[in-house]
Structure formats: C-alpha cells, structure tokens
Amino acid sequence: MSTQTPPDALLDVRDLRIVYDSPRGPVEACSGVNLTVRPGEFVGIVGESGCGKSTLLFGIAQLHSAPARIAGGEVLFRGKDLVTLPPKELNDLRWRNLAVVMQSAMNALNPVRTIGDQFKDAILAHEKWTEERIRERSAEVLRLVAIDSVHLGSYPHQLSGGMRQRAMIAMALLFTPDLIVMDEPTSALDVVAQRSLMVQIKELQQELGFAVVFVTHDMSLVSHFSDRLLVMYAGQVVEFGPTRKVFDTPSHPYSKSLLEAFPSIRGPKVPLTGIPGDPPNLANPPAGCRFHPRCPVAQDVCKTDVPDLYTLGASADVLSRCLAHRPNDPIDISLATEVTAS
C-alpha cells in the first residue's frame, strides 16, 4: 500500500495516527492515513460524522489539543515535518503558508470586534506592517471574495451568513498561502449560497494557485470542484482517487452507498434507504472490514479478514479498502451488488 511521494508534493501525510485518550483507553480516530496534495490541487475528504475527517484536518494543521495526540506518522509540508517542528517555526508557517477555514464562520469570528480589527490581528502576528499597508491588504482580500471594503468596519452580526463565511476565506488569503484547509465551510449555508461559495473558492484557487483540502459530509457538493477525492470511514481511508472516477465507478461499497444516499432532482423517483445503522464506535471497531456490519454486499470473510488499501487493477490511480480488490483471492461482490440494485 506504500504510496510513492511525488517529488513535487506540497503536503505529504504519512501513516498518520491520532488518538484520543479516554478513561477507557485510547480511541484511534485516525488510523494510518496517507495523503498527498500537490501544489494547486483541490482534494476533497468525505465521510459521515465521527469518521475522523475533522481529526485528520486538525492533525494536518497541528491544531489538535488534549485529549487528542499524534500517536505516529508524519505531516510533511513543504518538506518539513509539522509534527516535530518547534512551536516557533510552526507559528511562523501557519497562516502565512497554511491557513484554516473553520466550520461555522458564525462562531469563528469575534462578535465584539470589527472584521478589519480581526484581519489586523492576523497580520500583526506575522508582519510589522504599517496601518496603511494593513488597511490596503485587508481591503484587497475582501474585494477578492466580492465584499465591499466598507465592511472592514462592520461587526460580524452585520453580515449575512454567506458573507461571514466569505470574510473568513478572505482572512485566510491575507498572505496568499500555499494550502488552505477547509472544514465544512458551507454546511451552515443554504443551497444557493453554498453553491455560489463553492464557485468562488474554485475561481480564487485558479486565480491564486493555492491548494485546498476540503472536508465535507456531502459527497455531491465537491463533485464538480475537487480533483481527487478521499473517502473516510471509521478513521481509515476506504477510497482515494480522481473525483470523476470515484463518482462514476465507486470501487468501495461505502462510497457507493454514500453516493446513493441522497435524492436526485432528476430522473425517476426511486425509494432510497440511506446507509442502515450508525457509524461504529471507534473505541471498539468491528473486526475484519470496519464497514462490514453496514455493508450491503458483505460476506463471511469480511468479518475476519482485515482489508488493506489496494491499488485497483483496472486503474492504478484509485485506492480501495475492500477485499474485492485484494490481489490474491479477491471476493466477488458483483452479484450481490446487482441484487441490491434491483
């Protein structure tokens, strides 16, 4: 399963393990995740609540705090391992090279200070700019996200939800970082605002050339925007490949179920079942394949054999954690798939 690091990788997460220490023993929320992001690439990370996707993101930005800790692995960003980097160097690099946009901008902004003040804080943490230069740059990034610079003097409550979220993105752009990590930035918005924000992020990315790691539970949201898609389940990567391939020919039963879990506005109306059951308790994950209790095509062997992340024979750029793709003695899930589909 060793993924070769492309020499030009901007971010290279290697075998990252993050555990939460609990009174009943450690809970592993991120079990050996490998992920590479190239400069300018848009990588989507999808999965249900509790699958470890936000934990992974916190691990990448080194924002985790106790009881979470890194139990192993490396996070190589521009060749430096963030896990072992001294705090001073880490602080220097954060926001300048690696920025984070949090889930609900409603709460991420300080309600009693103006947008401009908060931008200034972020700048002064890194640079000794003059007032004038700070104003100039702040106004410039606000214009990038199509907000009038008059709002530098506004308080967060004076902006709509979509504007607040865009202001957060503007703040992340202050130093034009190489990588922006986004944790469900659109989940508090309605459909129209959500779509327009996605289009804007994509436009900015093409204009400024930063890479994006985008976490969401809504697989369909990233379908038109991400270059590669990583599907997580129970702390593990279960599928990773070019977005179009994952959508058109999902190779893991979980990706397939996720994709079929939401109703379409086109085509015939079909009854859907969603994914039965709940995500597993990570303190005590199921034996064998972690998805087997909810898998529509699970077989007996799935309860005992632990699947690895296999390269697909048909397309070498897709990885799948399903016994159907193991090189020796793969199981046959095609028949069962047809039965559930009919």
Add this chain to the structure above:
Amino acid sequence: MTPLLETKDLSRHFKVGSKLFSHQLLHAVDDVNLTINEREIVALVGESGSGKSTMARLLAQVYKPTAGQITFQGKDLAQLRGRRQQLQYRSDVPMVFQDPFASLNPVYKVSHGIKRGLKLHRPELDASARHEELLRVVAAVGLNPPEEIIERYPYELSGGQRQRIGFAQALAYRPKLILADEPVSMLDVSIRIGLLNVMAKLRDEEGVSILYITHDIASARYVSDRVMVMYGGHVVESGPTESVLSDPQHPYTQLLLSAVPDPRAPLEISTEAAKAEPPAVIDPKPGCRFRARCPIAVEQCAHVTPLLQPLDPQHKAACHVTAPAPALSS
C-alpha cells in the same frame, strides 16, 4: 372537502431599526395563501430569510399574524378561546425542531419528553396505557427495540436517532399536522433519507399531514406531494411537486434547482443570480422582490408586484414574464 389548514393573505411584519420611534417594517411574510389537506406532505422551500420559518411560527401560534387569517379544520385560530382550545390546537399541530442536539433535555431520559406530552395532551390514558403508547410511537419512528431506546439519555443517541425522538414526541399527541422546520438539515447526508422515509411513513400509516420546511429542494421532491417556493416573504410558485420541479416557471425556482449539487449532472449555474444576496424586505415598494437577481426581468417587474397566476388548475407562479396575468378586458 375543506382543507385541514388554510391561510388567507397571511402576513407578519416586524419592527426594525435601532431608533426608538422607528417605523421601518420588515415584511417577513406577505399575503401567503397556503392550504394543507389531510394525509399530505407540503414542502415549503426557500433560502435563509425567505420567511419560511416565520410561516412555521405563525402556524404554531408563536407569532400573531399582522394581517390575514389561519383556519384549522374550518375554525379561525383567532377565535380560539381559553386554555383548553389552545391546548387542543397545540396537540393537533405540534412542531419538530431543526436542531436535535438542542431540542431534547440532556438530563432526562428520552422517554421523559414523550411521557410529559402524553400526560398533558391525553389525560384519559392511565399509566400502563401511557407506557404502551410510548413504546408504540418510538417504534413507529423506526427506533428499535423501543424498550431499550426509551431508557437512554440524549447523549447516547446519534443525531438521526434524536431527531426520530423529536418526531415520536410530536406523534404522541395524535397530531393532525406536524410542523417540521428543517428537520434534517443538521444531519449527515447519509442519514437524512432515513428521516424522510419516517415522514412518508407517518403520512401513509398514521394519516398525519406534514409541513416540511427546507432549503433542499431535492429532499422536497423525494418526500412531498405539493411544494410551495418562497422568496422574500412571498410565495412565488406552488403546485404538485412533480409538476413544479419538472417544469419550473419562476426564475427563482429555476435558480434553486440549478444550485442543487448533483454529481450526475454537468455543472451549470448563472453565477450572477447566485452571487447576489437575498433581499431584506424592509418597507417594500410594489414590484417583484426577485427582480435584482432575475435574468429575465422586464420593466414591469420594478413597479407591479406579480401575483400567483394559474398555469394549469394546480400549478401557479408569480412572474410577469413566464406567467403573465390575463389582460384586463375593460
């Protein structure tokens, strides 16, 4: 057949502005005519600020209407007198809230809320009948085994399970109509379908009507019989779900549909309309409220408020361009 619930030119305005004697009025809901029949799921669709939650609160009698009338089973709600009649209405028309993490009391078992409702609204039941009814409603929303679930505390349940408890609470009152305000928007995409299926089951097996408030038009299509699209406090299009969604007439409905992420369809969106913000309808002048974002607006849209015009007996739209009013003959 009289509809179960009907509103007539229902409006709700809020005073806004920081000045003490400010007379600015925010028109959250303006002249809405809504009907809900028995055993029917009606979806109320619109973006944040379109007035859909205000509608729910008007129907739940949290707000009093500024103007207009609500009739339930032929009776005007403004005529309800006394606690008994109020209680009766509240048990006929309960509400399910958006956030399942905030709407259940964390220090009580989940059976507590359901039992309290039963005691209040169905005092004729004795303790054992109450317990039986408790188990029945929990099972009816697909929580199994009910004996075990009712002993749990909210933190022991997932978001989807908690929201099912929300529906079980409403169901315990033997309601005629459940007001569900964005019941699935806080849940993961993968478990939303389960809740939508519960709603359809309540309609089919319990005979309950549901007002399903959402901004997700795809889920509205999946579960509802009729759909009403709101924009800026006005209903801009309404009709049978299939006919509205397969042949949307109002440009706003078309925008909503194009914004739904669908990996099976090519990406197409008129970014101009999508980027603009929904209006704050403060002291509105006559005219179409969507005109600033509308790709097909004409001169008339700036002066005359379009009214809902029937396109066929059931499908109506309020647009000067796609659903012009019949010319006045005089």
